[in-house]
Amino acid sequence: xxxxxxxxxxxxxxxxxxxxxxxxxxxxxxxxxxxxxxxxxxxxxxxxxxxxxxxxxxxxxxxxxxxxxxxxxxxxxxxxxxxxxxxxxxxxxxxxxxxxxxxxxxxxxxxxxxxxxxxxxxxxxxxxxxxxxxxxxxxxxxxxxxxxxxxxxxxxxxxxxxxxxxxxxxxxxxxxxxxxxxxxxxxxxxxxxxxxxxxxxxxxxxxxxxxxxxxxxxxxxxxxxxxxxxxxxxxxxxxxxxxxxxxxxxxxxxxxxxxxxxxxxxxxxxxxxxxxxxxxxxxxxxxxxxxxxxxxxxxxxxxxxxxxxxxxxxxxxxxxxxxxxxxxxxxxxxxxxxxxxxxxxxxxxxxxxxxxxxxxxxxxxxxxxxxxxxxxxxxxxxxxxxxxxxxxxxxxxxxxxxx
Amino acid sequence: xxxxxxxxxxxxxxxxxxxxxxxxxxxxxxxxxxxxxxxxxxxxxxxxxxxxxxxxxxxxxxxxxxxxxxxx
Numbered sequence: 296x297x298x299x300x301x302x303x304x305x306x307x308x309x310x311x312x313x314x315x316x317x318x319x320x321x322x323x324x325x326x327x328x329x330x331x332x333x334x335x336x337x338x339x340x341x342x343x344x345x346x347x348x349x350x351x352x353x354x355x356x357x358x359x360x361x362x363x364x365x366x367x368x369x370x371x372x373x374x375x376x377x378x379x380x381x382x383x384x385x386x387x388x389x390x391x392x393x394x395x396x397x398x399x400x401x402x403x404x405x406x407x408x409x410x411x412x413x414x415x416x417x418x419x420x421x422x423x424x425x426x427x428x429x430x431x432x433x434x435x436x437x438x439x440x441x442x443x444x445x446x447x448x449x450x451x452x453x454x455x456x457x458x459x460x461x462x463x464x465x466x467x468x469x470x471x472x473x474x475x476x477x478x479x480x481x482x483x484x485x486x487x488x489x490x491x492x493x494x495x496x497x498x499x500x501x502x503x504x505x506x507x508x509x510x511x512x513x514x515x516x517x518x519x520x521x522x523x524x525x526x527x528x529x530x531x532x533x534x535x536x537x538x539x540x541x542x543x544x545x546x547x548x549x550x551x552x553x554x555x556x557x558x559x560x561x562x563x564x565x566x567x568x569x570x571x572x573x574x575x576x577x578x579x580x581x582x583x584x585x586x587x588x589x590x591x592x593x594x595x596x597x598x599x600x601x602x603x604x605x606x607x608x609x610x611x612x613x614x615x616x617x618x619x620x621x622x623x624x625x626x627x628x629x630x631x632x633x634x635x636x637x638x639x640x641x642x643x644x645x646x647x648x649x650x651x652x653x654x655x656x657x658x659x660x661x662x663x664x665x666x667x668x669x670x671x672x673x674x675x676x677x678x679x680x681x682x683x684x685x686x687x688x689x690x691x692x693x694x695x696x697x698x
Numbered sequence: 699x700x701x702x703x704x705x706x707x708x709x710x711x712x713x714x715x716x717x718x719x720x721x722x723x724x725x726x727x728x729x730x731x732x733x734x735x736x737x738x739x740x741x742x743x744x745x746x747x748x749x750x751x752x753x754x755x756x757x758x759x760x761x762x763x764x765x766x767x768x769x770x
Contacts, residue, residue: 327744527757565758585755
C-alpha cells in the first residue's frame with residue numbers, strides 16, 4: 296500500500312475536476328485461490344503432508360476529496376476474508392482428528408493527506424483475527440514529492456501487537472491434574488475436562504510484537520524508466536515460535552514444541568526498476584536482498600514482461616527466483632540434539648531455492664468491461680510455484696477494478 | 699563484507715538515479731502507464747501472502763511486514 300504513493304501515476308497535477316465532497320473513487324475486488332502440497336509439515340515435525348487449499352477475498356474502497364487549497368484527502372477501507380483447509384492442522388491432535396479448516400478476517404483503514412506543496416502524511420489501523428492468532432496494528436507515514444514530481448521519498452512506521460493462542464499438540468499438553476480433573480485438547484482445539492463435560496476453558500495466549508520502519512525513494516529516471524529503492528528495518532520480540540510445531544530429536548520418539556529466540560531483527564533491501572521498451576513491451580524488474588538475526592540470507596529476483604497486444608489488452612509472462620540460507624536453529628526430522636537451546640523443523644527456515652512462473656492477463660476495455668462504464672479492469676494471474684524442499688503450489692489471483 | 703558490498707551497491711544506484719535529468723509532465727505518457735507502476739499489482743496480493751508464509755524472507759516490497767499467522 297505504501298508504494299501506491301510512490302507510483303508516478305499520481306494524477307493530482309492533471310486532474311481536470313477535483314471533487315470537494317468525499318467521493319468513492321475506486322473499488323477493487325481481489326480474490327485468490329491457492330493450493331499446495333508437500334511432505335515437510337512443521338506440525339508433524341518436518342515430515343507429513345503440507346496439503347493446503349486457501350480461498351481469499353478482499354474488497355478495497357478508496358474515497359477521495361479535495362479542499363479549497365488543492366489538498367487531497369484519501370481514505371482507504373479494506374476488508375479481507377481467507378478460508379483455508381490444511382491437512383497438517385488436523386494433526387495438532389495426535390490422531391489427526393483436529394479441524395483442518397480455519398477462517399481469517401482482516402479489516403483495515405488508512406487516511407492520508409497530500410498537501411499542495413508536495414508534502415504528505417497519513418495514519419492507519421488494521422486488525423487480523425483467526426482462531427489461534429490475533430493481530431492489531433497501527434501505522435504512520437510521511438513523505439514528500441519534488442516540485443517536478445520526479446522524485447518522492449516516503450517513510451512509514453508500523454507496529455503490530457499480536458497474540459498467539461497456545462494451542463499445543465495434544466500429547467504435549469501437561470496433564471493438569473487437580474484432584475480428579477484432567478484436561479486435554481480436543482479435535483476442535485477446546486480444553487476439555489476428564490469428567491466428560493466439554494467446558495470451554497480459556498487457552499493461554501502469548502504476545503508477539505513487530506515494529507517496522509520502511510523508507511522508500513522513487514525516481515523517474517527518464518521518460519521510459521523509473522526506479523524505487525525500498526528498505527525495511529523490522530524488529531520482533533515475544534513468542535516467535537508456534538506452539539503446535541513439533542520437533543523430534545535424534546534417538547527420541549517423543550516430540551517437543553518448537554523453540555525459537557524471543558527476538559528477531561530483519562533487514563530487507565529492495566529495488567524495483569520498470570522500463571518501457573518501444574511502444575508495446577514493459578520490463579518490470581525487482582530484486583531484494585534480505586538478512587536477519589536468525590542467520591537467514593536470501594536473494595529474490597523477478598522479471599515480468601507485459602506485452603501490449605492492444606491499448607486495452609496486455610499479457611505478462613513472469614518469473615521469480617528465490618534462494619535462502621537456513622536459519623541457525625533449523626534441522627530436519629530427528630536431527631536436532633537435546634542439548635540445543637533453540638530448535639525448529641519448519642522448512643520455511645531451511646535452505647532452499649524456489650521458482651515461481653506464470654502469466655498475467657489484463658483487460659481494460661475502452662467502454663468498460665461488458666460495456667459497464669464503471670467496470671474498468673479485469674486482471675487474472677496464474678502462477679506455479681515449486682521449492683527444492685518438494686513443496687509445489689498453484690495460485691490464481693483475480694482483480695476486478697471499478698472506478 | 700558481502701553484506702557491505704550489497705548495501706554499498708544500493709547506495710551507488712540510489713545516487714545515480716537521483717542525479718537523473720528532469721522529465722517534464724508532458725513526457726510522462728509511458729511513465730504513467732498502469733503497467734509502469736512501482737508498486738506490486740493488486741492481483742499479486744494472494745501470491746505475496748503465500749510467499750511470505752512459505753519463505754524465510756519478507757518485506758521491502760511495499761506489502762505487510764508482520765501480523766497474521768500463516769502458520770499452516
